[in-house]
Amino acid sequence: MPQPPEDLDAVAVRTWCSLALEALGRERAEIDAINVYPVADGDTGTNLYLTFESAAAAVEAVFAAHETGATAPAPADAVRAMAHGALIGARGNSGTILAQLLRGMAGVLADGGDADRLRRALAAASDAARQAVAHPVEGTVLTVAAAAADTARNAGPGLRAVVTAAYEGALAALVRTPEQLAVLGRAGVVDAGGRGLVAVLGALVETVTGQAPARGPRTGPGGTPAPVDGGSVVGLPVGGTPVRGVTEGGPAAGDALDCPEGGGAGPAFEVIYLLEAGDEQVARLRTRLDALGDSLVVVGGDGLWHVHVHVDDAGAAVEAGVEAGRPYRIRITHFATESGHDLRVQAEPAQRAVVVVVPGDGLAGLCTEAGATTVIARPGEPPASGELVDAIRRAHAREVVLLPNDAALRHTAAAAAEQARTEGVRVALVPTRAAVQGIAALAVHEPDRGFDEDVVAMTAAAGATRYAELAVAERQSWTMAGICQAGDILGLIDGDVAVIGSDVPATARTVLDRMLAAGGELVTLVLGEDVPDTLADALEEYVREGHLAVDTVVYRGGHQRAPLLIGVE
Numbered sequence: 001m002p003q004p005p006e007d008l009d010a011v012a013v014r015t016w017c018s019l020a021l022e023a024l025g026r027e028r029a030e031i032d033a034i035n036v037y038p039v040a041d042g043d044t045g046t047n048l049y050l051t052f053e054s055a056a057a058a059v060e061a062v063f064a065a066h067e068t069g070a071t072a073p074a075p076a077d078a079v080r081a082m083a084h085g086a087l088i089g090a091r092g093n094s095g096t097i098l099a100q101l102l103r104g105m106a107g108v109l110a111d112g113g114d115a116d117r118l119r120r121a122l123a124a125a126s127d128a129a130r131q132a133v134a135h136p137v138e139g140t141v142l143t144v145a146a147a148a149a150d151t152a153r154n155a156g157p158g159l160r161a162v163v164t165a166a167y168e169g170a171l172a173a174l175v176r177t178p179e180q181l182a183v184l185g186r187a188g189v190v191d192a193g194g195r196g197l198v199a200v201l202g203a204l205v206e207t208v209t210g211q212a213p214a215r216g217p218r219t220g221p222g223g224t225p226a227p228v229d230g231g232s233v234v235g236l237p238v239g240g241t242p243v244r245g246v247t248e249g250g251p252a253a254g255d256a257l258d259c260p261e262g263g264g265a266g267p268a269f270e271v272i273y274l275l276e277a278g279d280e281q282v283a284r285l286r287t288r289l290d291a292l293g294d295s296l297v298v299v300g301g302d303g304l305w306h307v308h309v310h311v312d313d314a315g316a317a318v319e320a321g322v323e324a325g326r327p328y329r330i331r332i333t334h335f336a337t338e339s340g341h342d343l344r345v346q347a348e349p350a351q352r353a354v355v356v357v358v359p360g361d362g363l364a365g366l367c368t369e370a371g372a373t374t375v376i377a378r379p380g381e382p383p384a385s386g387e388l389v390d391a392i393r394r395a396h397a398r399e400v401v402l403l404p405n406d407a408a409l410r411h412t413a414a415a416a417a418e419q420a421r422t423e424g425v426r427v428a429l430v431p432t433r434a435a436v437q438g439i440a441a442l443a444v445h446e447p448d449r450g451f452d453e454d455v456v457a458m459t460a461a462a463g464a465t466r467y468a469e470l471a472v473a474e475r476q477s478w479t480m481a482g483i484c485q486a487g488d489i490l491g492l493i494d495g496d497v498a499v500i501g502s503d504v505p506a507t508a509r510t511v512l513d514r515m516l517a518a519g520g521e522l523v524t525l526v527l528g529e530d531v532p533d534t535l536a537d538a539l540e541e542y543v544r545e546g547h548l549a550v551d552t553v554v555y556r557g558g559h560q561r562a563p564l565l566i567g568v569e
Contacts, residue, residue, distance in 0.1 A: 008113025047092035054089020104128030139181025141193035147173030277325025360560035388416035434467035436567025
């Protein structure tokens with residue numbers, strides 16, 4: 001073990017990230033098991049782990065950039081990278097709040113990591129997180145963070161004393177959370193997000209002191225011993241009374257648990273996205289989203305924000321982001337089954353789900369409304385296999401149909417499917433090569449029929465859909481249609497350049513003529529965010545005049561690579 005640091009320099013931040021990630025990895029399953037607030041969807045531990053994984057990766061990238069230099073990164077670079085990584089990788093309500101806690105700390109620690117600055121950093125973190133939550137609730141991670149800051153403020157001199165006091169204060173507050181939040185008391189568990197924060201602070205103690213937090217019993221409500229193992233509070237019975245269904249730190253499978261305080265199943269969707277916008281636009285966005293749903297958390301600053309909200313109208317939440325600025329990395333999770341039963345109060349997975357990769361937020365909303373779990377393929381940033389595996393887990397089903405919608409994602413999707421199979425999920429990969437093929441497959445999906453029959457029908461629908469897209473040539477190049485110049489409009493049919501044109505409307509008409517020459521019953525048009533509605537109207541009329549028996553449907557794809565996607569069935 002290296003010599004404990006005198007202050008939180010860049011190496012100490014790196015060590016903290018590594019130890020915190022290890023701690024969250026060890027405790028992920030147990031934290032998931034006690035996740036009953038604000039939504040009992042059993043993913044708080046996973047969300048915290050993935051959020052901190054992104055933070056740690058950003059710090060490692062800073063160190064990698066300095067490998068050839070003679071000095072380590074500046075402390076400010078390390079803490080800012082940690083905060084930025086957490087912001088862009090934040091998952092769920094708990095991960096979003098954790099990202100703001102780290103951002104609040106980074107704002108102070110960028111100027112130095114001595115004991116006094118750490119006191120102020122913990123206070124700034126607590127304040128920032130509380131301000132980011134639309135309706136703060138006591139008995140949550142916010143309470144635990146505030147307690148850590150309060151005890152650190154009154155700690156003795158030196159970094160060791162501050163981190164130890166912060167950890168002890170957080171742990172004591174965590175033990176009290178079932179007294180403050182009724183849903184935790186009824187379930188007999190501590191707050192899952194607060195427990196994750198205790199694990200992170202425990203890693204900070206180990207970073208500074210060289211030793212993991214002391215193991216041994218703590219006193220819970222009513223004098224109940226609360227077991228502590230490496231800084232984690234496991235399965236906390238309240239008042240010394242055994243709690244029904246609490247096993248290994250969480251509620252038993254199938255137990256029904258209340259969701260947000262006040263009762264009821266709550267909204268049907270979780271909507272998360274990154275947003276590029278100014279402060280004034282974000283202030284208006286907060287007001288609008290607050291009226292749409294609950295569990296609203298907006299964190300960030302300096303033009304980049306992470307938005308999290310639970311709503312019934314996912315499209316409206318995304319549209320609010322579009323009005324405020326440029327949302328991207330949009331993630332929409334459908335909590336409810338088609339029958340209206342809330343998955344957040346059921347431990348049992350659904351029988352079947354569809355996971356679909358889409359090129360823009362517009363199609364994400366469309367596919368979500370159809371019951372699919374979506375993954376956004378951002379321009380120039382295709383999803384990694386880990387993102388697809390995460391989406392399969394979020395779908396929470398025994399059987400999953402995976403639609404990659406891009407030939408370039410074939411191997412990535414296959415790797416994700418194989419990983420999910422090792423976790424006990426039956427996954428079928430339908431080799432869709434374009435978003436319009438995915439739309440066609442999703443249209444014939446029937447979860448009530450046999451899995452193999454459903455997969456065959458979806459595969460057949462995708463295979464019967466020819467696809468095309470328009471793209472702008474970036475440079476002079478040889479193509480199957482001849483030589484193109486930079487700025488030319490390229491019409492790609494089934495992946496190959498078939499038309500070279502000078503403008504989008506004329507090129508689109510030529511592509512449609514070639515595709516419909518072989519027949520067809522339905523044309524699907526997916527417009528990019530900068531394409532006017534008048535183009536869709538003109539192309540609809542063009543198809544109607546030349547092919548009387550062919551119908552046309554139009555969708556808005558949002559921020560996507562191609563200005564126009566075309567499908568012909």
